[in-house]
Amino acid sequence: MKITRVQATAVSIPFDAPYIWSVGEYTGITRVIVEVETDDGIVGIGEAPSWECEADINDHMAAKLIGADPIDLEACELLCVPETKVLANTDGNTPLKSFGGIEMALWDIRGKAWNLPLYKLLGGAVRKEIPFTEYYAFRPQNGNAGGLKTAAEIADYCARMRSEHGSTFFEGKCSTGNPALDIEVTRAVRDAVGEDAMIRLDGNMAWTLPSAQQLLSGIEPLNIRNFEDPVPTFWEMEKLRKHSAIPFSTHTPDLALATRIGVPDTFVLNLTALGGISRTLRFIAACEHMGIGFWFYSGDTGLATTAYLHVTAAVRHICEPHQSLFRFMTEDVIEEGPYNAVNNTVPVPEGPGLGVTLSRENMQRCHRRFVEQGPMAQYLDPAKSNTYLRVPLG
Numbered sequence: 001m002k003i004t005r006v007q008a009t010a011v012s013i014p015f016d017a018p019y020i021w022s023v024g025e026y027t028g029i030t031r032v033i034v035e036v037e038t039d040d041g042i043v044g045i046g047e048a049p050s051w052e053c054e055a056d057i058n059d060h061m062a063a064k065l066i067g068a069d070p071i072d073l074e075a076c077e078l079l080c081v082p083e084t085k086v087l088a089n090t091d092g093n094t095p096l097k098s099f100g101g102i103e104m105a106l107w108d109i110r111g112k113a114w115n116l117p118l119y120k121l122l123g124g125a126v127r128k129e130i131p132f133t134e135y136y137a138f139r140p141q142n143g144n145a146g147g148l149k150t151a152a153e154i155a156d157y158c159a160r161m162r163s164e165h166g167s168t169f170f171e172g173k174c175s176t177g178n179p180a181l182d183i184e185v186t187r188a189v190r191d192a193v194g195e196d197a198m199i200r201l202d203g204n205m206a207w208t209l210p211s212a213q214q215l216l217s218g219i220e221p222l223n224i225r226n227f228e229d230p231v232p233t234f235w236e237m238e239k240l241r242k243h244s245a246i247p248f249s250t251h252t253p254d255l256a257l258a259t260r261i262g263v264p265d266t267f268v269l270n271l272t273a274l275g276g277i278s279r280t281l282r283f284i285a286a287c288e289h290m291g292i293g294f295w296f297y298s299g300d301t302g303l304a305t306t307a308y309l310h311v312t313a314a315v316r317h318i319c320e321p322h323q324s325l326f327r328f329m330t331e332d333v334i335e336e337g338p339y340n341a342v343n344n345t346v347p348v349p350e351g352p353g354l355g356v357t358l359s360r361e362n363m364q365r366c367h368r369r370f371v372e373q374g375p376m377a378q379y380l381d382p383a384k385s386n387t388y389l390r391v392p393l394g
Contacts, residue, residue: 008098010033012373012374013030015029022389023379033358046108053094077099107277117353134167151184162194174202183218213240234261271296277307295321296318303333303358309346310349
């Protein structure tokens, strides 16, 4: 079996309403859908996380992979990715993210060729119902969606998610730069969802050390499961640990430093930041050995989310719920999406490979949106047109 075609397609999907985070207004997602076709007629599908991966794959990697064996992941990586230790110090990690999307498609080809779901290729299932959190934030009004402008409105939204979907896992933005406001929101959510619900918070590096200390003293009595990136650096996080027992997590995958200084407690990544499923599995195994947690973050199409389902089904160490933005999504590139978590979980697909079907109609519509409008805005200051924000905010 040989690779005959590689195609990357950038897609933009707006949220039903934006949400506010530390560095601006997050209006939707732009991702890159990867198709890898073989001479046997099998088409594997994957997802890369950044719009610049489209050109990187189509202009540089695709031609190199023609004629390669799609089962030989290592050989395919050597055709596409320079030495990663040097790459990190020179050109950045776009090649890793790009190949991560390709590698996901190669795993999908394996499953389809051998008529096995991905989780079985990874060793079999330790669980088949995969947990996810609901997500909450301040959200501007957009038609009938959003309109969460106060702590009470956010709390009412969370209570409705529990009533309508059986949700008891919640994660929310805690990044306004105003400690009193975020304490008010967290207290209101706790009162609304009950003492038995899980609440995790995401600071998106919004806080200075003094403000973070003030914030943590106010939320610690509220039984917070985890606080992601409360401050911008590991070194600040180490100092903050002296003032709070709340566990910390981060998107920055520096396992050596985390092991040395004792923070963070968990890494929160996607499957492409490290270069694909294979590299991520090795990273998770190292985390397990060092007593550090791992889960996946939100903001992907249903395609990448499906890969999370399979990896989580097969890896015992991933035992905490993943983030999700399922309720915010207006459409998806897979026919099975957007996913809908019920009683906190989504079942892992049982079909060959990833076990989902690419909707070409949806993909082309989302691609046209990308071509006509560019990437979805995520970083612009809602109060100042075309201006970026900086952290920490307060």
